[in-house]
Structures are given as C-alpha cells and as structure tokens.
Amino acid sequence: MKRAYNFNAGPSALPLSVLERAQRELLDFQGTGMSVMELSHRSKEYDAVHNNAKQLLKELMNIPDTYDVLFLQGGASLQFSMVPMNLLGNEQIGNYVLTGSWSEKALKEAKKVGKTHVAASTKEANYTRIPATEDIQLSEQAAYLHITSNNTIFGTQWHEFPELPVDLVADMSSDILSREVNVEQFALIYAGAQKNLGPSGVTVVILRNDLLERIPDNLPTMLDYRTYTTSNSLYNTPPTFAIYMLSLVLEWVKEQGGVKAIEQRNKEKAAVIYEAIDESNGFYSPHAEKDSRSLMNVTFTLPNEEVTKKFLSAAKERGFVGLAGHRSVGGCRASIYNAVPYEACEALAQFMDEFRKQNV
Amino acid sequence: MKRAYNFNAGPSALPLSVLERAQRELLDFQGTGMSVMELSHRSKEYDAVHNNAKQLLKELMNIPDTYDVLFLQGGASLQFSMVPMNLLGNEQIGNYVLTGSWSEKALKEAKKVGKTHVAASTKEANYTRIPATEDIQLSEQAAYLHITSNNTIFGTQWHEFPELPVDLVADMSSDILSREVNVEQFALIYAGAQKNLGPSGVTVVILRNDLLERIPDNLPTMLDYRTYTTSNSLYNTPPTFAIYMLSLVLEWVKEQGGVKAIEQRNKEKAAVIYEAIDESNGFYSPHAEKDSRSLMNVTFTLPNEEVTKKFLSAAKERGFVGLAGHRSVGGCRASIYNAVPYEACEALAQFMDEFRKQNV
Numbered sequence: 001m002k003r004a005y006n007f008n009a010g011p012s013a014l015p016l017s018v019l020e021r022a023q024r025e026l027l028d029f030q031g032t033g034m035s036v037m038e039l040s041h042r043s044k045e046y047d048a049v050h051n052n053a054k055q056l057l058k059e060l061m062n063i064p065d066t067y068d069v070l071f072l073q074g075g076a077s078l079q080f081s082m083v084p085m086n087l088l089g090n091e092q093i094g095n096y097v098l099t100g101s102w103s104e105k106a107l108k109e110a111k112k113v114g115k116t117h118v119a120a121s122t123k124e125a126n127y128t129r130i131p132a133t134e135d136i137q138l139s140e141q142a143a144y145l146h147i148t149s150n151n152t153i154f155g156t157q158w159h160e161f162p163e164l165p166v167d168l169v170a171d172m173s174s175d176i177l178s179r180e181v182n183v184e185q186f187a188l189i190y191a192g193a194q195k196n197l198g199p200s201g202v203t204v205v206i207l208r209n210d211l212l213e214r215i216p217d218n219l220p221t222m223l224d225y226r227t228y229t230t231s232n233s234l235y236n237t238p239p240t241f242a243i244y245m246l247s248l249v250l251e252w253v254k255e256q257g258g259v260k261a262i263e264q265r266n267k268e269k270a271a272v273i274y275e276a277i278d279e280s281n282g283f284y285s286p287h288a289e290k291d292s293r294s295l296m297n298v299t300f301t302l303p304n305e306e307v308t309k310k311f312l313s314a315a316k317e318r319g320f321v322g323l324a325g326h327r328s329v330g331g332c333r334a335s336i337y338n339a340v341p342y343e344a345c346e347a348l349a350q351f352m353d354e355f356r357k358q359n360v
Numbered sequence: 361m362k363r364a365y366n367f368n369a370g371p372s373a374l375p376l377s378v379l380e381r382a383q384r385e386l387l388d389f390q391g392t393g394m395s396v397m398e399l400s401h402r403s404k405e406y407d408a409v410h411n412n413a414k415q416l417l418k419e420l421m422n423i424p425d426t427y428d429v430l431f432l433q434g435g436a437s438l439q440f441s442m443v444p445m446n447l448l449g450n451e452q453i454g455n456y457v458l459t460g461s462w463s464e465k466a467l468k469e470a471k472k473v474g475k476t477h478v479a480a481s482t483k484e485a486n487y488t489r490i491p492a493t494e495d496i497q498l499s500e501q502a503a504y505l506h507i508t509s510n511n512t513i514f515g516t517q518w519h520e521f522p523e524l525p526v527d528l529v530a531d532m533s534s535d536i537l538s539r540e541v542n543v544e545q546f547a548l549i550y551a552g553a554q555k556n557l558g559p560s561g562v563t564v565v566i567l568r569n570d571l572l573e574r575i576p577d578n579l580p581t582m583l584d585y586r587t588y589t590t591s592n593s594l595y596n597t598p599p600t601f602a603i604y605m606l607s608l609v610l611e612w613v614k615e616q617g618g619v620k621a622i623e624q625r626n627k628e629k630a631a632v633i634y635e636a637i638d639e640s641n642g643f644y645s646p647h648a649e650k651d652s653r654s655l656m657n658v659t660f661t662l663p664n665e666e667v668t669k670k671f672l673s674a675a676k677e678r679g680f681v682g683l684a685g686h687r688s689v690g691g692c693r694a695s696i697y698n699a700v701p702y703e704a705c706e707a708l709a710q711f712m713d714e715f716r717k718q719n720v
Contacts, residue, residue: 019387034363034373038371040370040682113580200599222440239560241559321394
C-alpha cells in the first residue's frame, strides 16, 4: 500500500500508527469480543476511553482545574450559535474579530442571538493578515471577544493572542494542539476534531468553569454547556468511535514528545514549503503577509489560472492530494496539520521547485 | 476471537461482515492511499459514500421523492428541540403521546419552544403499553403529533401507527429499518444511528418536503432543516466515518433480503426469548403488555433483586453482554436489534431456561 501525500484541509491526514492500531482493535476491543463501536457508552470499557481522551487533552494542553473539557457534536458551526446562546447576556455585546470566512460565519450566527460588534477586521485587505492588538476596538459591555486562531481558507494565524480586559473566546478548529498555548488566556476554546484531533464527528470545548454561571435558563438541553459539564459529556450517547480515535491521536501526540515537540516539527514543515515559495522569484505568490503566515495552511497562487491547473494536475499524478485552494479564494493550499509528516512537506517543496523550473 | 453475545441497548451490535469490511478498508479506502476518515468531505470518493448511504436508505425504506433524507449530528436528543423549532408555529400546539422516558424528554424540550399538549399517555400504567388510537385526543391547531415508535427502556412498540388528521412525527431511533413501515404515514421520521443503522455519531432525518415551507426564518443555521436539504447535508463537515459505516450497514440489510426479510428474522428472534418468558410460569415476568411488546427490546423482571443479580452475573460469565435493565426501571433487558444474530437469541433463551430450572 502506498500512503498518499495528504494535504487535505479537513478531514485530513491521521497518524499511520493510530490508524494501524484502530485497525487491529476494530473487531475486538481489549478482549471484549466487541468493536469499540459496539460498546455501551455506559460500560466501564468505554468510560475508560472517554476519560482517557479527556485526561490526555488536559495534560497535553496544560489545562488548569478551573476549566472543563467537553465533547460535543455539530462541529465548530454549532459552536457559532452555542457561544452566544450561552454567553451573550441581554444587555451585552458579542465582540468579533473578522479574519476570514469562519469568523464571518461565527458573527452571522451571533447576530441571530443578540447584539454584536466588529472589534477589528482585515476584510478590506482580503484577509491577508491578522490585525494588531492595538487595532482591536472593544465595545462597551463586551460579553466576550471572539477570534479564529487560524484561518484555513486564507492561511493566516494569530501568533500572539490579544491581552485585553475581556473574556477571549477562540475557534481553534484548525490549529489546536499544533503549538503551545496558555489556556488561561482564554475563557473558552472550541475545535472541530477533523484537523489536528481525529476524524470528524466530535467537537471539543474547553471552558473556564465560572462561565457556567452566566448561562441563561431554558436553553435547549443539547445546546446548554451545563448539560455536558454535569454529565461528563454523557447526557446522551456521545460519538463513541470519534472519541476513541481522539484518544489514540492524543496518545500519539504524547509519544511524539508532546505539544512542544509537535510545534517544533510543525515549524520545520511549514518552513520548507514557505522557502519554496519565497525562493521562487514570485512564481509562487503567498496569500498571507509574512507576519501572519499560518503554520497549518500554506496558501499561494501561481502566475495564472492555466499554470495553476497544470500544477494541480501534475501534483495529483505525483500522489499529492488536497492542494486545490478553497473554492472561495482559488489558487493552492497545502494543509500540513500535525499528522502530515515532514517527508510529505519536503516532497511537496521539491515538486514545487521542479515544477517552477519547468514552467517559469 | 470469540464474539460476545451483544444485547446492548445502543451503541449495540454491528454485523460482523460490516466490521470486517471496515477493518480491511481502514488504511486504504479504494486504493486512495488514505483511510475513509482522511478523505475530504468535498472529494468525489467521499461523495459517493455519502450519496450511496442516502440512496440505499431511500431504496430500503421505499422513501418517495416527496421526501428528503438528511444526515445530522447530536442524536435524537437534538431532534427533540429541532422538531418544534422548525415545525411548531406560534399559534400552534405540539401534540405528544407519552409512552416512556424518551417521549417525556421530547415533550420537555418542546415546552421550551412553544405550546404543547399531551394527546395520550400511559404513564399511569407505568408505560407497560402503547395507547389505542381512539385514546389519542388531539388539540386544536395541532402542529404535529409526536410519537416514539419503540420504547427502549420499557420494551414497548407501536404495532400500528395512528391514522389521524395531523402530521405524524416519529422518533424511530430504536426500530428504524427493523420492519416495514409506510413512510407516507409520517411527516417526519428521525433516528439516532446507534441501534439499527450504524455506530453513534450520525442522526438520520426523513422529512416530507412541504414541511420546509413552515420553517421560521432566523433559526441558528445548524438547527434549520433547510441547511441540510439545500446542501445535501454537506453544509459543514459531516461525521464522515459514521456515514460510511451507515452505508455499509445498509448494504448489509440489502444483502439480507431487505427490510421485509429482516423483519421476519426479528420476529423469530423476539419469539424465542418471549417464549422463554411465557413458558417460565411467572419466573420471568414481562414488563410490557402482550399487544405492546417490542421486537427490539425484551424487558422482564425476575422474582426478586437477589435472583436478578445472580442471573446477570451468571449471564455475564456465559458471555452475554448488556442484559441489565435501564437504571430507571431495573430488571433485565435484551436488546435484539437487526445485527444481533438469531443464534444469540436462541442461546439466551436456552440460558434463561437453564437458569430458571436451577433457581425456581
């Protein structure tokens, strides 16, 4: 079997050793005579999987005891609604920084729930950069400040988080666990799993416990964070297989040396591709400004659409998957999440060099 | 490897051949060099899986073109809220038949959204039976009548659906695809997958297209059925692996001869266990009245708690899993969904006979 060079933006590459272990255990989980998918979510075997995933995430991200870790469904898109439903009081204003399509969607959903304010936006600059902290203008009565820590579509990433007198909420779907962060800088972090954490179908929420006091009564049960905190995310049947895969991915991160080691490798992976761009004399043109470049999604364009098509077609033949840019911006994008090996990035950079020399 | 006799109430047994196929394909889906979990949800390979699942469900359940099939997340519990949010107009009343804990939960969530009415309830009879159609009293301005087609906890099941001048909405989580139903009797059917359809993590909704016109504007995007109908359930990343498993389970149902053949087998499976109860001279006492017995969840009690414990412990030693009754009713429960083989039911019946003779 030949492994693809998988640069998908999500769902995306998973560590090979994780897939191999899942394959080995698929028919008989720990001698139970059942697949992990066939276990009751109330069984002691599943409980151990569930709590292991939670514990490993706490350990790997250094999450203090003043925070809780929840497992939900519905992706980040459902969090766009749950955050304001739970945290945006009647007399308050949800503050949003717009750095791309996902921030815009988060704002759109918040507007259905309550009052909002755009605290900063780089839309005028076609989302090529992250705003500076001094450009963020909070409103009065700010319930929270919402940011998207990494912008998959535009390939930009916050490298320092704003320290402002407001509860910071971050959609970290596309860079959670890719670098060290100080969780205490945030009131709430949420992330769909399908980039750095596992397969699609589970969403992680990390929240500071005091936020629970702000939640209004009478929310739909499944949209109230307290339903998850009081039941250890077992109020109803959770996506057990997705959480099992999450636990395996977290064990893999630990084996790699933890988040610090992963971050170092991610920097090396991104560097080799950005180098191919920067040394191309403009043949490859990066979308993001240098200071705002993402270590997760490298976005670039080629001289024209014809060359872009040729590039994508030649890349496909060489076994590179998922390099077409998002339909809303075009060009190319290499998503290089935690499970994408350095060798794949190196192979891509070499291919980019070769292709450039042949098509310049 | 010894397969367990898996009587879990959900997540529950999956067909062995389905698990074996998933295992074979886990590292390399159709020569892509990627796991199905690593495929982009926008790829042609995943698209085929997604549409195959949808098409097979339409075929197996004879779903007319005037209906659509949606894949969501959040389980039936989220549908408890989505149904009234989408279908319960301001001047209307959501009608509910209470036949167990899940109907009660559905009603509880509807009360948060709008006006409700209990059209019938067998709570006074400790949910031992399904009400007769003539006992159902609809309110004026009924938006819909909500029923739970099978009650996992109490072991009762509707054997005929009420034909009344109202849109019928059914939670079919625990008996969908276990027997032939006329979809046209329903306005909307929903079901969490983890009993008859696949692993947990995906929820199927089947709705009549004209219902879409009733949906109010400004619902959260992820809670509006139109988000799924207009995007083929691909507005955001769906739970791709769960949908893949669903597609494999549906192929298996087709191989078994379709729903008609499955239904026949389910009747035989249930009959052998009910026989062990009925011929036990009251040693095993069924919870459900005879006319309301479930073909999916066989619930019964033993003479006293001590004997019950002994039974569960002896059953466990013999490799029977998941026979403890739900914590809210006690006693025993054998959940015998589609993927539980006849042999497991026969083995259980034999064990019940033996145990009775030794402990009478």
